Amino acid sequence: EPEVTQTPSHQVTQMGQEVILRCVPISNHLYFYWYRQILGQKVEFLVSFYNNEISEKSEIFDDQFSVERPDGSNFTLKIRSTKLEDSAMYFCASNGDVSGNTIYFGEGSWLTVV
Amino acid sequence: SQQGEEDPQALSIQEGENATMNCSYKTSINNLQWYRQNSGRGLVHLILIRSNEREKHSGRLRVTLDTSKKSSSLLITASRAADTASYFCATSTDKLIFGTGTRLQVFP
Numbered sequence: 001e002p003e004v005t006q007t008p009s010h011q012v013t014q015m016g017q018e019v020i021l022r023c024v025p026i027s028n029h030l031y032f033y034w035y036r037q038i039l040g041q042k043v044e045f046l047v048s049f050y051n052n053e054i055s056e057k058s059e060i061f062d063d064q065f066s067v068e069r070p071d072g073s074n075f076t077l078k079i080r081s082t083k084l085e086d087s088a089m090y091f092c093a094s095n096g097d098v099s100g101n102t103i104y105f106g107e108g109s110w111l112t113v114v
Numbered sequence: 115s116q117q118g119e120e121d122p123q124a125l126s127i128q129e130g131e132n133a134t135m136n137c138s139y140k141t142s143i144n145n146l147q148w149y150r151q152n153s154g155r156g157l158v159h160l161i162l163i164r165s166n167e168r169e170k171h172s173g174r175l176r177v178t179l180d181t182s183k184k185s186s187s188l189l190i191t192a193s194r195a196a197d198t199a200s201y202f203c204a205t206s207t208d209k210l211i212f213g214t215g216t217r218l219q220v221f222p
């Protein structure tokens with residue numbers, strides 16, 4: 001069974017600090033995503049990434065957020081200056097074909113901003 | 115928005131009973147996917163049904179899709195305590211948009 005892996009599984013950070021969440025998508029996939037889920041709420045789309053650039057982003061994905069695929073395997077989400085309301089589970093996902101294939105999710109990175 | 119809305123929000127049943135969850139959405143889709151989430155865990159893909167399909171089976175799961183009504187249902191037959199989780203439908207064009215989820219509790 002193919003697997004998306006995420007690190008760290010849990011991170012606690014001080015408000016205002018920068019955080020980088022890392023993901024290793026499935027190796028032959030071309031489309032990558034970040035989603036977040038605030039505790040007790042629904043899963044929200046943040047950003048999609050294809051061909052080394054952002055293809056779509058939501059209103060949540062403001063200037064504090066950025067994504068990068070630095071080395072052809074990792075896919076990172078950076079939050080520049082964390083706020084309390086950034087506390088959430090962040091899910092990475094990947095897809096081989098945007099039109100009809102299964103999107104696979106990682107186990108998530110739980111971010112707590114204090 | 116093509117957001118899916120699940121119904122019911124919460125469902126409690128006894129082991130052995132069937133559980134049916136419904137999902138409605140607003141816009142045209144390529145496919146619809148159902149995911150399961152145990153508390154505090156990741157999203158596990160259950161089943162994908164394409165817009166030109168009407169019904170699909172996988173083990174104890176049966177999914178239907180009615181594109182004219184923009185609705186889908188997930189049926190879990192002969193439920194087990196281990197099926198206790200939240201279940202989400204997600205509609206897909208170039209990204210997934212998740213519904214609000216149904217919290218299923220199966221009592222032994």
